[in-house]
Amino acid sequence: MRFRRTARVAVCSAAFLAGLFPQVLAAQNATTQEAPAPVAVAAQAPSSSVQAYTLPPDKLAKAIAISRIRNILNIAGSVWGIVFVWLLLATRAWAGLERWAQEISGRRWIQGVVFFATYLIIGALADLPLDWIGEHYERRFGISVQGWGSWLGDVGKTLGLTILIGAPILLLFNWIVRRWPRRYWLGIWVVTLPILAILTFVEPLFVPLFFKQEPLAKNHAVLVAKLETVVVRTGIDIPPDRMYLLKAGVKYTGINAFVAGIGATKRLVMWDTATDQLPDDEVLFVFGHESGHYVLHHIPKGFALSAVGLFFVYAACAAFAVWMVRRSGARWGTTELSSRTGFVVLLFSISIASFLLEPVSNAVSRHFEHQADVYGQEAIHGIVPDPQKTAVAAFNALGRSWLDDPNPSPFIEFWLYDHPSAQHRANFALHYDPWANGGHGEFFKN
Ligand SMILES: [Zn+2]
16 A cells, blocks of 8 residues: 555556566565655646646656656556467467476476476566666656666566565466366465465565665654654554664655555555655655555455455456367467466466456555545644645655656546546645534544
8 A cells, every 4th residue: 555656566456366476576666756845836727627736847748758658668568468478378488388397307396386487587578678668767757766787686686586476376376277177266266365465464574675674763753753643643553663764765766655564564664755855744644644544444455355356357267268278279289277388378368357457456446545545634633734735745745756647647547547646636635624614534533
């Protein structure tokens, strides 16, 4: 539940098999730039609606340019991921890889490890050109300040983790398909749920591979004391030793914060770009937003929705994969879904489904994010002088720091945005004042 939209990281739970591992880890590669605050020249003020999020003209031109590039790369990346797997099916490359793995060892599990590790490496190499183009532009627009060597190092580390975590899971799933050829999707669904829970639990533990982090209290004792006033109002159980400062500024200029983990790994992580660039009041608002995700149980709710969604997605994908193998299997070098090449057909059908369902999972995500925005604004009521002003200022700083487009097309927002646009968030905050005339908010009694 990150505070901002991450450009190419559209986490779709249905993407589990095809892309979860890279996505979980790519959270570390969130794109992105900085923002000295003031001087807002109204950006393209359309006739009626108020523009609560504005950019000075030079930044506006840049924001429009880089948003277009991000959107194109995002869609191209999804389509390319599907086309690429299909190309390797059509040229019988996956079937060739399967034969090669069989020649390497007589043991099935070693063959499987070789096959799926190679599968993941090939997939990462296929993504590399688009990732590189994306990074090139993020650097050019001043969003990324990471050196190429360090960037490549992160790509390598992400791939290593993807293989370490992904290959055994794919091996397990493939085994389930062989063991229960008819109802295997049900078995895969059953094991997916604890795996998702475990990944959520361990995800924060991988962060130090990519960023240095320290206790937030170490250099921001005053801020932590202020955050405690919000903690008291919200009643959440995030003690100061679960608040971390992430040294993200060596790689990005953009502002961000997130909550991650469950149980013993639950934590709040504030990027140093946020504490460096935002006044404390706005950091409190960001913290209030993140607290909202916990208080409103967005992680378990997201889990429950994924569980229900995946049940149908797996069932449909299984049927689709059977149909594809029957229709084209002979040409692709496989006649059995339980073969490793057949399993790639299953992954192929899931990647198509996850692409088509991206708007659905993004709509759910936007709803949660909006709720957290409301919660955040209510959480700082009575603590900062003017919650509306604070929230609007925070969204402006956030949007400017990443060069967010002030007026994305509704279709792009519908399909690709896992957070409402900066404009929608700022506009809502500007008008949200439930305390006027003695009223109270949605989540707090005062
Ligand atoms: Zn959020």
